[in-house]
Amino acid sequence: xxxxxxxxxxxxxxxxxxxxxxxxxxxxxxxxxxxxxxxxxxxxxxxxxxxxxxxxxxxxxxxxxxxxxxxxxxxxxxxxxxxxxxxxxxxxxxxxxxxxxxxxxxxxxxxxxxxxxxxxxxxxxxxxxxxxxxxxxxxxxxxxxxxxxxxxxxxxxxxxxxxxxxxxxxxxxxxxxxxxxxxxxxxxxxxxxxxxxxxxxxxxxxxxxxxxxxxxxxxxxxxxxxxxxxxxxxxxxxxxxxxxxxxxxxxxxxxxxxxxxxxxxxxxxxxxxxxxxxxxxxxxxxxxxxxxxxxxxxxxxxxxxxxxxxxxxxxxxxxxxxxxxxxxxxxxxxxxxxxxxxxxxxxxxxxxxxxxxxxxxxxxxxxxxxxxxxxxxxxxxxxxxxxxxxxxxxxxxxxxxxxxxxxxxxxxxxxxxxxxxxxxxxxxxxxxxxxxxxxxxxxxxxxxxxxxxxxxxxxxxxxxxxxxxxxxxxxxxxxxxxxxxxxxxxxxxx
Numbered sequence: 001x002x003x004x005x006x007x008x009x010x011x012x013x014x015x016x017x018x019x020x021x022x023x024x025x026x027x028x029x030x031x032x033x034x035x036x037x038x039x040x041x042x043x044x045x046x047x048x049x050x051x052x053x054x055x056x057x058x059x060x061x062x063x064x065x066x067x068x069x070x071x072x073x074x075x076x077x078x079x080x081x082x083x084x085x086x087x088x089x090x091x092x093x094x095x096x097x098x099x100x101x102x103x104x105x106x107x108x109x110x111x112x113x114x115x116x117x118x119x120x121x122x123x124x125x126x127x128x129x130x131x132x133x134x135x136x137x138x139x140x141x142x143x144x145x146x147x148x149x150x151x152x153x154x155x156x157x158x159x160x161x162x163x164x165x166x167x168x169x170x171x172x173x174x175x176x177x178x179x180x181x182x183x184x185x186x187x188x189x190x191x192x193x194x195x196x197x198x199x200x201x202x203x204x205x206x207x208x209x210x211x212x213x214x215x216x217x218x219x220x221x222x223x224x225x226x227x228x229x230x231x232x233x234x235x236x237x238x239x240x241x242x243x244x245x246x247x248x249x250x251x252x253x254x255x256x257x258x259x260x261x262x263x264x265x266x267x268x269x270x271x272x273x274x275x276x277x278x279x280x281x282x283x284x285x286x287x288x289x290x291x292x293x294x295x296x297x298x299x300x301x302x303x304x305x306x307x308x309x310x311x312x313x314x315x316x317x318x319x320x321x322x323x324x325x326x327x328x329x330x331x332x333x334x335x336x337x338x339x340x341x342x343x344x345x346x347x348x349x350x351x352x353x354x355x356x357x358x359x360x361x362x363x364x365x366x367x368x369x370x371x372x373x374x375x376x377x378x379x380x381x382x383x384x385x386x387x388x389x390x391x392x393x394x395x396x397x398x399x400x401x402x403x404x405x406x407x408x409x410x411x412x413x414x415x416x417x418x419x420x421x422x423x424x425x426x427x428x429x430x431x432x433x434x435x436x437x438x439x440x441x442x443x444x445x446x447x448x449x450x451x452x453x454x455x456x457x458x459x460x461x462x463x464x465x466x467x468x469x470x471x472x473x474x475x476x477x478x479x480x481x482x483x484x485x486x487x488x489x490x491x492x493x494x
Contacts, residue, residue: 095197188415255307
């Protein structure tokens with residue numbers, strides 16, 4: 001999905017460039033500590049200043065090579081589709097096997113079970129005559145209820161919780177691929193799917209009994225709904241009255257997700273695609289005007305806020321408490337829990353450190369793509385989401401560290417960086433192909449203008465060979481006189 005470049009895009013570009021420099025500087029620092037060269041301060045300083053020049057060299061090299069390959073060879077669409085299907089099927093199959101093995105190994109590791117945090121597991125244990133303890137954290141309560149339902153069938157065992165975590169991750173693989181495929185394209189979807197399928201940092205969350213994997217699935221579901229609605233709206237698939245109803249339902253869903261966890265407020269960023277998304281005009285339908293954009297955006301925001309506050313009213317009625325008590329308890333809960341997940345998020349980020357550095361380097365290509373992409377971009381909202389969810393001080397809100405969401409967004413940006421670097425500049429490639437076709441056609445025209453003779457298919461007579469006459473009797477030179485002189489009066493020569 002493409003978006004128009006606005007003044008806010010320049011602000012995002014500056015913030016994103018600074019974020020990439022910060023992450024790469026952190027990587028350089030960690031590498032120095034790992035190799036034992038941290039005492040050499042000049043080496044560290046030089047490495048910081050060399051990061052972006054090296055990245056620019058890699059970026060230019062990839063651009064030139066890809067342009068030459070795309071100009072010379074034409075890859076068919078069905079070939080790319082077959083390759084994509086192979087990658088997706090392999091990731092799903094081997095990613096599922098990887099998670100089942102991780103769950104079994106974690107369950108058999110008794111030392112791992114002793115160090116396991118069992119707060120949510122203890123609350124989810126099914127006991128006769130006992131109900132689930134109410135919780136202020138909506139997604140935490142929903143996760144405990146879901147885990148309790150699973151353990152009612154499989155038993156009160158750690159393996160039951162591991163099985164639920166594995167199933168949640170497998171479903172997230174499918175949904176995450178669909179979300180990125182719809183919003184970013186083929187290459188980012190494959191990059192993110194490969195990483196999530198085989199990332200040790202993500203798979204290790206199977207052994208952590210907390211709602212992060214559960215919430216990540218809901219986060220992807222909300223993202224899929226909002227991307228689908230905004231994309232269909234920009235394609236003018238909705239009439240005005242139907243669009244209002246669709247965005248009203250979308251606002252209700254987003255309000256519930258924000259009530260479940262405050263991190264869901266970042267999904268509202270995709271609503272700006274209503275204004276910045278590239279509109280497709282249809283001759284049979286009226287064009288989308290600014291007033292309609294404001295209308296559907298306002299409907300989504302209003303119903304999101306109403307649903308959010310209505311959720312506390314439902315809690316107050318169910319628990320028999322006051323409305324303001326429920327609302328203030330929710331606010332105090334997040335104020336007391338915020339700013340505690342940054343280090344935990346970075347710890348999860350470090351588990352796949354070499355791979356994550358490659359992802360950040362590929363994502364940094366978007367810094368160079370900003371001027372090349374022209375007036376339309378396909379990564380503006382993803383950069384906005386990254387600035388608010390990357391492992392920075394801006395990530396300090398929320399209860400859980402949510403490192404999975406941060407790594408997921410870095411994967412999407414890495415895929416977008418590679419896609420714009422390798423597949424960008426289509427106009428130049430098309431122009432080069434047109435010039436090549438024109439040169440070949442001109443050469444063919446010049447060849448046809450020359451006279452061409454058809455070879456005679458009939459048999460020809462033998463070529464005459466000149467022979468020299470020779471005699472067997474040699475004649476003397478003085479006898480070789482044939483001119484006879486006669487008298488003038490002789491009429492013989494007349």
